[in-house]
Amino acid sequence: MALQDADALFQHKIDNEIKIEPKDFMPEAYRKTNIRQISQHAHSEIVGMLPEANWISRAPSLKRKAILLAKVQDEAGHGLYLYSAAETLGTSRDEMINDLHIGKAKYSSIFNYPSLTWADMGVIGWLVDGAAILNQVALCRTSYGPYARALVRICKEESFHQRQGFDSLLVLSKGTPAQKEMCQDAINRWWWPSLMMFGPKDSESTNNDQSIKWKIKRKTNDELRQSFVDMAAEQVKVLGMVLPDEKLKWNSQKNQYDFGEINWVEFWNVVKGNGPCNKQRLAARVKAHEDGAWVREAAIAFAEKRKMKREILKEPAI
Numbered sequence: 058m059a060l061q062d063a064d065a066l067f068q069h070k071i072d073n074e075i076k077i078e079p080k081d082f083m084p085e086a087y088r089k090t091n092i093r094q095i096s097q098h099a100h101s102e103i104v105g106m107l108p109e110a111n112w113i114s115r116a117p118s119l120k121r122k123a124i125l126l127a128k129v130q131d132e133a134g135h136g137l138y139l140y141s142a143a144e145t146l147g148t149s150r151d152e153m154i155n156d157l158h159i160g161k162a163k164y165s166s167i168f169n170y171p172s173l174t175w176a177d178m179g180v181i182g183w184l185v186d187g188a189a190i191l192n193q194v195a196l197c198r199t200s201y202g203p204y205a206r207a208l209v210r211i212c213k214e215e216s217f218h219q220r221q222g223f224d225s226l227l228v229l230s231k232g233t234p235a236q237k238e239m240c241q242d243a244i245n246r247w248w249w250p251s252l253m254m255f256g257p258k259d260s261e262s263t264n265n266d267q268s269i270k271w272k273i274k275r276k277t278n279d280e281l282r283q284s285f286v287d288m289a290a291e292q293v294k295v296l297g298m299v300l301p302d303e304k305l306k307w308n309s310q311k312n313q314y315d316f317g318e319i320n321w322v323e324f325w326n327v328v329k330g331n332g333p334c335n336k337q338r339l340a341a342r343v344k345a346h347e348d349g350a351w352v353r354e355a356a357i358a359f360a361e362k363r364k365m366k367r368e369i370l371k372e373p374a375i
């Protein structure tokens with residue numbers, strides 16, 4: 058088949074909601090965009106474990122510790138599903154991890170902010186996982202099959218994450234004046250970085266148009282950000298707290314909230330590696346990878362030993 062025909066057939070499939078599978082023809086740029094987005098998504102899950110892991114040993118009760126531990130373990134699982142989905146496009150886990158470690162691959166800006174108090178655990182669940190769900194529910198319909206299927210499971214777990222965060226904040230918001238203050242302070246610090254999770258404005262987004270055409274992205278950065286503001290602006294009322302934005306106001310004509318301008322200088326600064334915790338996060342990931350080298354070596358040695366045994370006994374591989 059001529060490349061032109063293959064390209065047309067590919068777009069026809071996309072237009073008709075037929076999933077693209079690993080062995081199907083795909084334009085090289087589609088493959089690269091998916092590898093970029095899925096691997097960066099995987100890195101975000103893994104780096105995202107760090108701000109919360111910081112509080113596991115300091116959780117205020119056994120119940121909260123068990124919940125947080127389960128959540129952080131879920132994030133590791135999400136990373137694994139996503140790295141596996143990206144590997145179906147012809148890249149390897151080693152390459153992806155190396156790109157993260159040398160600062161070539163990005164991960165979500167949000168994880169470069171410090172988690173200073175226990176209330177941050179609630180706010181990360183409510184706002185950060187809340188933002189992630191909105192984005193990921195849309196991505197469950199992404200055009201690349203393995204990515205879409207990984208996201209279905211991820212979304213189920215993310216909704217538990219968001220609920221546990223909101224539940225934890227609800228307790229603080231009904232607590233002592235100091236607890237209420239801690240809750241509001243955490244909301245103040247995480248609100249704007251959460252809005253930045255959706256990426257630059259559509260007018261500044263380099264990948265939006267093509268990714269929407271290929272249905273890799275199902276909604277634009279600004280559409281998702283607006284849905285998030287509309288959701289959080291209502292939920293914060295249940296907590297009896299406020300969002301730190303004087304311009305936040307219901308617009309009855311548009312049927313949505315108006316909100317203030319994001320500090321884009323801060324956003325790009327964090328994306329480029331100069332946020333409050335970028336260096337610390339990357340150093341922690343590199344150290345974890347190096348400390349885990351013996352596990353990978355042991356797994357390879359064990360697999361080779363089993364292979365040899367099978368060959369001697371002429372057993373079929375499982």
Ligand code: BYC
Pocket residue numbers: 093094097098099101102103104105106132163164165166167185186189190192253254255256257261262263264265268274278328
């Ligand atoms: N941070 O053209 P654009 C979680 C980059 S983890 C850093 O709009 P695109 C959780 C972007 O990569 C959830 N970089 O890009 C885990 C691009 O640069 P490159 C993570 C950002 O890809 C643990 C450039 O800016 N979710 O929930 O079309 C605990 C221009 O942007 C950011 C995902 O990864 C950012 N915020 O759209 C708790 C979802 N935004 O790569 C919770 C999957 C943009 O061209 N990803 N950039 O050099 C996506 O949906 C899309 O990739 C994005 C950006 C909406 C993020």
